Amino acid sequence: MNVLVINAGSSSLKYQLLDTKTREVYAKGNCERIGIDGSFVGHEERGGEKKKLEVALPDHKTAVKYVFQILDEAGFDTAKIEGIGHRVVQGGWYFPESKVVTDETLGWVREVAPLAPLHNYAEADVIQICREMFPSIGNVIVADTSFHYNIPEKAWRYALPRDVVDKLHIRKYGAHGTSHRYIWRTTSQFLNGDVHKLVSCHLGSGASLAAIQDGHDMDTTMGLTPLDGLIMGTRCGTIDPATVCYLVREGGYTIDEVDTMMNKQSGLLALSGVSSDSRDIEAGAEKGDKNCQMALDMFYYRTSQLIAEMAQSMHGFDTMAFSAGIGENSAEMRLGVAKELEWLGVKIDEKANEVRSDEPRVISTPDSKVKVLVVPTNEEYMIALDVEELLSK
CATH class of the missing domain: 3.30.420.40 (ATPase, nucleotide binding domain)
Structure with a gap:
């Protein structure tokens, strides 16, 4: 079609x-x-x-x-x-x-x-x-939210008063669902079905993880909005929610100013003071910029933390797949995240990690307890398949 x-x-x-x-x-x-x-x-x-x-x-x-x-x-x-x-x-x-x-x-x-x-x-x-x-x-x-809609209630519900939650439809919706669905599909095909508990890592200027068990989404890192979860290009990711109240009350910022700050002025841009683009930050770190190095270290740390959190939702994981702009193109970022997970038995083949390709590929060592892949995402193809399926009916 x-x-x-x-x-x-x-x-x-x-x-x-x-x-x-x-x-x-x-x-x-x-x-x-x-x-x-x-x-x-x-x-x-x-x-x-x-x-x-x-x-x-x-x-x-x-x-x-x-x-x-x-x-x-x-x-x-x-x-x-x-x-x-x-x-x-x-x-x-x-x-x-x-x-x-x-x-x-x-x-x-x-x-x-x-x-x-x-x-x-x-x-x-x-x-x-x-x-x-x-x-x-x-x-x-x-x-984008569809794939996450049926995660377990213990994962999507917020601990707020039920009348407020029900009236305003407050819950974890997630994002990047079409990408995560494609990553699962492609990983399963590439490994001939030998994947059961996958942590899908969509890492770009916007970034999220998903825990996918036998094709079913169990949890994800973005929440009511795409601001939650990982540190991103210009988004702060998860922080103490009272920070918003503090900035308004003590800092004199308006709600709209805080919204702009957290979505467009934070993340890797704020940490590095250089750019929201990981390539610029990696170049700065190579030249000895301590702020750029801290931005990278925090990205590795936070991403690995939430990978472990996603694994917990499935009581373990056998596979993880990197995708999107950073996940597909930055060997340094992949290695940095993987090294944080060495205690879980994750081992990267550094030569395989440096290879660039538009095809899915394994970059972990044979003795790694978790298979690690790079899977270029293709949300447009996934959307087109849905169009074909629904309109053919």
Whole structure:
């Protein structure tokens, strides 16, 4: 099936056109700075050179129109697109699995938007645009939170008053669920089913872990929002929740200022004082920057801590897989995390760890008690498979 996958943000729209049977990616790109001066589209076809096209994109509707236009101009018959898959950040309590877009399901995306206001509203708008512009093409909602929705209650429930929790739908929702689902699927296929308790490590500028036992999610590190859990590029991760109260009461910050601080000014950026990009931080540490080295040490420490926490939810683990921007590309980060876990019998083959590849690979030693893999993620393919399954019905 030819599927167009769309991932809309507040001022961006990423797209990928692919064939679910052959896995060929015909084209992909990103519309950036939508509604802002200097908007442009980065576009590439069949793995070729990426082109930067400066084009006015005053709104998401214009961006969607331009995506179809650029595909047509590149020689792709957009009439042969058989389905559109939409990544939705927050599915709330309505999306324990992916669903076909209807008036009702689209309304649900808007209803739960207060849990992810920067994402869901834009995503809902783009879904509506696609329905209006291309009424003959089916649309499917694939929520990042779906994979985590059925974790055990002891893992998702917060110890807050039940009336408050029930009224406001407060619970652990997690994120990156589509990626974690893909990592499990690929790891299981690669190891011919010889994996039962996997800690999936999606480590990028946004980062989370998931404990997956025989394909079922048992726990994850992100919470009500993507702020919880690991130290990330600009997010602080888990801290004492009273820190928010203290900053407001004693520091004089507003709630919005604290929200911005914790989501956009913290994490590796704040620790290093250099950058939110791990490559810049690793380079700084090599030059002797103590703040950069501390940022790395804290990232290794916190990640290994939470890997052990995920393992506890399954009463052990036999496999762990690194993925996403940092997990796939930083041998130094992988080694640093693995060394923190040596006490659990995790051993890395340092030569295998240095190999770069777009394919899944084992990087642990034969005598490691836990198999360690690098598994490049592919959320777009996972979304396309959901589109194929649901629209085929």
